[in-house]
Amino acid sequence: MGYPHDRPRPHNSFRVRRDRLDRSRLLIVDQLEELFTAYEFDRERMEFLVALESLCAAGQADPTNVVIAIQADFYARCLDYPVVLSTLAEHSYLLGPMSRDELTRAMTRPAGLAGCTPAESLP
Incomplete structure (x- = not known):
């Protein structure tokens, strides 16, 4: 296929x-x-x-x-x-997995810059 x-x-x-x-x-x-x-x-x-x-x-x-x-x-x-x-x-350049804090920042910072509030259920 x-x-x-x-x-x-x-x-x-x-x-x-x-x-x-x-x-x-x-x-x-x-x-x-x-x-x-x-x-x-x-x-x-x-x-x-x-x-x-x-x-x-x-x-x-x-x-x-x-x-x-x-x-x-x-x-x-x-x-x-x-x-x-x-x-x-x-x-x-080998990049390991993000820590919980890094993952949270990766999701919440761009949202904040865009004027959005991430859901409380995010890690």
Whole structure:
């Protein structure tokens, strides 16, 4: 079974308009594990990774800085892809789970800045 037809493919929904970007860019790819759960074919994974790599190629005049977030249980699967392997080997930052206090702040501070009051039932 391929990618679900009711949702756009992530790499098809991501478009870069270079004429609208500043010289300094940051792209955050959260939940990279979906690369392994949403795609059936390795070719599709490679297309996405090659596109991502081309955005941050060192030879470009204005490369994009890319931050990826992936669940620890998918980390080993990334090692099968040379571009991801070399990036993880040179630029990894392992982040453990948040403490209860950190989790509470992560939920309540943005809500407070937006003028909202979080429900009392939050941790």
